[in-house]
Amino acid sequence: MPSTLFALSTLLGLAAAAIESCPANAPISCQTSGTISNTCCTEVQGQVLQTQFWDSNPATGPAKSWTIHGLWPDNCDGTYEATCDSSRAYTDIGCILLDKGHGDILSYMETYWKDYQGDDESFWEHEWSKHGTCYSTLNPDCYSNYEKEDELVDFLNTTITLFKDLPTYEWLADAGITPSSSKTYTNAQISSALQKQFGATPILSCSSGELNQVEYVFNVRGSVAKGQFIAVNPTGTKGNCPKSGIKYLPKDLSTTPKANEGSCS
Template identity: 85%
Template sequence: MSSSLLAFSTLLGLAAAVAKSCPASSPISCQTTGTIQNTCCTEVQGQVLQVQFWDSSPATGPANSWTIHGLWPDNCDGTYEATCDSSRAYTDIGCILEDKGHGDILTYMETYWKDYQGDDESFWEHEWSKHGTCYSTLNPSCYTNYSKEDELVDFLNTTITLFKSLPTYQWLANAGITPSSSKTYTNAQITTALKNKFGATPILSCTSGKLNQIEYAYNVRGSVANGKFIAVEPTGTSGNCPKTGIQYVPKDLSTTPKANEGSCS
């Protein structure tokens, strides 16, 4: 599906149902000037980046899919705030999801939101505390009949919902770009294949010439919980992959770490 305009009017019936609704005329993030009047309906850190990993060794996730890194707020210029509210640095996220009746989210995360060392829970906690707590529209004050951790569920659900709408592996494969131990690709080939589907330029990141991360940028009208996500050109960075000779290495699934298994009391 095209992600140029993605509306989250319903988010699988999750905690978003209690997030305060925003007027259709709410300003689009990164397009306002001066002080934002309603920080529950316009993101203070206005650009939102859905970030994906390609881990080949150690390998994470299925052989035919990228995995989730996170959902990062950005100040519309490449800078960002981090770890904004230590009082909401929730732990035992898997147990929170189970307790709130969202085992479906947890099951999806256990497949597609993976840590390269096998410590998925710590990875989720890090992404939430560093990035999730910084969304102004996910502040508890933005909720009606707020229950603790509602905003965490919305953050996780929005992250995976966006990820599902961005099938990077399939988009690249459709353009003839598939993992290979010998073939290389140009930056333009990869960028064009993804831009044609997403509607805006992705940010490509490489390590030692190997493609391992992609960021898709959005502006948002309304809350990150249930607003409209608009694909936009990224600001502040253009990635670090070379123009030519980019390797897209197959995943070596024999190197996949065993996930640390926790238990809920």
């Protein structure tokens, strides 16, 4: 079985140098009791869920890849806080990335972090505002020489870095589970294939019997920006897919929405 420890050692175009370093023995999230003394090095909402979509119609992203939904903090029990700081509900995220010299991150997001209606920018803004602003380890106070929106860049970068390490399509295909218009799969087949590669059981979600979302659950040692992500079983919701008859439909790329074009002033 592969290691269940995911270290953010190969950040995509980002050194995350501005955020304060955490000690190597920082407490692991969801394994502390009482008040957390250093909320910059241990997440207050301790579990982190890297969540992926499979949109077949309308289709999003490449034919042989899942796409990013988001990176969600969780209170270690399935509950979560949301929209935690309206003063940091940043907009024009694509422009922010370009202004900060992170066109590589933006390019990746434009391919793999897609909105099913074509409004990628609004989708990114929603995910940041609802979930990203709630990470205690990404609070501006956790940074030295902080510049506005540094924590946004770290949030986006961590999300896509984890996504790159969680190739759901490949993991399922390795187990003989591929999109089909006629074949169906059992919950156990899908869960087992992903658990074998990930090291823990992910959450599977379905819509009308169609597999459309996977959530990979982590505890974190250190900051979400550059900590160690430890694969764990979910402690809250367990998903809603049936035991059998799960459809995993091919993407109909003819239904892919045209992305709304933005502009930076």
